[in-house]
Amino acid sequence: MTASTDTAVRARAEEHLRALVGRPDTTLYDDQWAAIAALVVERRRALVVQRTGWGKSAVYFVATLLLREQGAGPTVIISPLLALMRNQITAAERAGIRAVTVNSTNVEQWDEVQSAIRAGDVDVLLVSPERLNNPGFRDEVLPRLAATCGLLVVDEAHCISDWGHDFRPDYRRIRTLLDELPTGIPVLATTATANQRVTDDVAEQLGGDALVLRGSLDRESLRLGVVRLTTAEQRLAWLADHLSEQPGSGIVYCLTVAQTQEVADYLRSRGHQVAAYSGQTEQTERLALEQALVDGEVKALIATSALGMGFDASLGFVVNLGAPNSPVAYYQQVGRAGRGTDLPPEGASVVLLPATEDRDIWAYFASLAFPREDVVRQTLAVLAEEGRTMSTAALEPRVDLSRNRLETMLKVLDVDGAVRRVKGGWELDPHGGDSWEYDQDRYRRVAEARETEQRAMLEYLGSAECRMRFLRRQLDDPEVLADPSWSCGRCDNCGGLALPVEVSEQAVEAAADRLARPGVPIEPRKLWPTGLSAIGIDLTGRIKPPAGEGRAIARLTDLGHGAALRGLFAVDAEDGPVPVPLARAMVAMLQDWQPKIEAIVVCESERKPKLTADLADGLSRFLQVPVVGRWAVVDLSVGPDRGATNSAQRVSAVTRRCALQLDQPDAVRDRRVLLVDDRVVTGWSLTLGAAALHDAGAEAVLPLTLAVSG
The missing domain is CATH 1.10.10.10 (Winged helix-like DNA-binding domain superfamily/Winged helix DNA-binding domain)
Structure with a gap:
């Protein structure tokens, strides 16, 4: 390629870049251009390891536009998270790129998407890694895509490597896909969180001649700090006392789903505008919560790592309530903050509140490693x-x-x-x-690597060295390895961040009281799943009216009453009346909650009929209101767990399985109803039962259960 041609292609690439970012003065970094040239001009494979916010997505979008202008097929992007897909599609549309996605949440659109691809009306197809091993997609769609695509992109490529902190089995299918690609189709792998071992592993899977571009992983907008407090009550109190001091909106990361719900409930009781977010959050609600965070309508989302890779917003802070099990995973989570241009001059704050029980949670997740032979x-x-x-x-x-x-x-x-x-x-x-x-x-070496990472995370907590230097060193950042004396000047150890450690006695008492008493909220579902029309159910958009906020004694994963509840719902546990300790906890919860109700409707249970009947009768005696009906099982051919992993299928199953049966036609008209079940699993049975009660004239419906799963 001649110098003049090279200049012309770069000039055209920068035109596309300006359209993508919406700024007329933007130019490509040298490494961005090096990657684009490798893909578009040399048609080779490249691995780009650069910090979050550097512009990795700009590389593949600009390369896509250049390749499409040359007559190449659509780009296929393998992307691990739906939040990442949504942000990428939005970014692509700004540059006039026609982008579509195939994932588990839009099955009803697959045929339409495939028709658009065949018609040449798609520039970018985003695919979740799980699709790679779906039999129909793998055998029928994937071979055609592999033969006709113009560029293959593997985003968050550290997931390919079982040395990576977020290894995913479905990503291993990519290696087979790479081997099956026709000669001349370029491949780009990108990540912000790969140490040298992971980089070498991914580069080897790409092929020996892959171009590897590693840059500085410093995040100049982040100020890192650690606050070490003794008890869970103190950590919750610190969060309640100091959340409003954090700049803008942000994320509070927790290690478990149960923690997100418990922390969000407590912070709301202290007057903070927050919401829980996890992998169990319904898809449509995820979208609404993400947008609320982007728009600053909530101070924080209390989230698991499900709100992670690729979430693109201008966030002012990240707080970790509990430490992730590796510095690499931690670096990725804190990378959600400090990406915008409207941050305060001092930058985004990043606070870690470690807990002694973190190691127990790490041990639990470690127990989920590859099974014994x-x-x-x-x-x-x-x-x-x-x-x-x-x-x-x-x-x-x-x-x-x-x-x-x-x-x-x-x-x-x-x-x-x-x-x-x-x-x-x-x-x-x-x-x-x-x-x-x-x-x-290999499994032993991976386990040993995980243990090394955990020791490094513990070292980070007590380290007196520059926080950012520590994280960059763990990621084998070449700049820090070349200059071990480098320091950020922004973290608590460098003197650039001063974090208060005091918590008010009132806040500690309130947190202790909340952790000790029974009762967790059952938050009503507010949106119907997407795609119901495709399976013959005419329900869309917001649930009107939704059920009110309900209550359960505890989550199955909670430390207190959770142990008794886990025993109650164990697979081999006998059906019977509510155990006395849980009955007492229910009374204490009701005395605290004090719901205003006038009737009770019980959800029939195929597995625990005695338990649910006894629960409803006991509530009727204690509250002195009648049991007036049942959310009854009317079709035993539909199993109690049918559709439990897919919201649309679950709604379909419950619709066929259950029906409202009232003792009198007007038994709930203009009345406040307590809808009683043994536990919440997906929430859709309670949601549909509440909808049926509203249709029967109920003024309000409040769910009540013994437990919440998860």
Whole structure:
């Protein structure tokens, strides 16, 4: 390529960049241009490791526009999170890029998307990694895409590597895809969180001649600090006392779903405008919450790492209530802050409030690593013995693993060639099942690497060195490795951030009282799942009116009453009346809550009929209001767990399974009704029961259960 041609292509690339970012004075960084030139001019593979906010997405969007102008096919972007997909589509549209997505939440649009691709009306297709191993997509759609795409992008590429902090089994399918790509199709892998081991691993998977571009991982807009407090009550109190002092809006990260709900409930009781957000949050509600955070309508989302990679907003702070299990994971989470141009002059604040129980949570997640060889062999033996396709649910009773761990293990075995995912479930691969070997050495080395990362995270908490230098060193940032004396000048150890450690006695007492007493909120669902019309259900948009905020004694994951509830709902637990300690907790909760109700309707339970009947009768006696009806099971052919992993399917299943049966036609008219169930799992049974009660004339519906799952 001549120098003049090179200049012309770069000039055209910068025209596209300006359209993308909406600024007429923007130019490409040298490394951005190097990556674009490698993809567009040389048609080779590249790995870009650059900090969050550097402009990695600009590389693949600009490259897409240049390649499309040359007649290339659409770009395929493998993207791990839906929030990331939504932000990327919005960014693409600014530059006139026609972008669509295929993921688990828009099944009803797949045929339309595929037709648009065939018609040449799509510039960018975003695909979740899970689609790569969906049998229909893998066997029918993926080969055609691989043969015709103009550029393949692997976003958050550290997920490819089992050395990475966020390794995902579905991402391993990408290596097979790379091997099957026709010659001459460029590939770009991007990440902000890869140390040298992960970088080398991903580069090896891309191919020996891949261009690797690593830049500085310093985040000049971040001020890092640690506040070490002894108890959970003190940490909650600190958050309540000092949340309003944090600049702008931000994220409070928690380690578990239960914590997000508990912390959000407490902070709301202290007058803060916050909301809980996790992987269990309904998709449409996620969208609304993300937009509320972007627009500054909430002070914070209390979130798990589900609000993570690729979430693009101008946030003024990140607080971690509990430490992630590695400095690399922590660096990624704090990278959500400080990305905008409208930050205060001092930048965004990043605060870590570690807890002694963090290590217990790390140990729990570590226990979910790849199973022992005997368990894997047992699974393969069951498939061989049956000689047929088996669903995960059919395998689960015969393998000593939870459903999620079994599913994850099967995905790894699929990529390893031992099993194969087909329509309807899993089958033994006739060519690989017998020859598959358990890679004990690799699993051991990965486990040792995780332990090393955990020790480094503990070291970070007590370190007196520059916080940003510590994190950059953990990521093998070449600039810091070359200059070990570098310091940011912005963190608490450098003197650039002074964090208060005092908490008010009143706040500590309020937090202690909240943690000790029974009662967690059951937040009503406010939006119907998308795509219901595609399965014949005419429900869309907001639920009008929604159920009121309800109550449960505790979450199954809580430390206090959670233990008794876990025993009550164990698979082998006998059905019977409400245990006395939980009955007392229910009374204490009701005395605290004091709901104003005039009638009770009980949700029938196929598994725990005695428990739910006793609960409803006891509530009727204590509250002195009658039981006037049932949210009854009318179709036993629809199992109690049908559709539990998909909201639209769950709504469909509950609609067929249940119906409202009242003792008198006007039994709930103009009355406030307590809708009683044993526990909340997805929330859709209570939501549909409340909707039926509203249709029957109820003035208000308040859910009440013994437990909330998760």
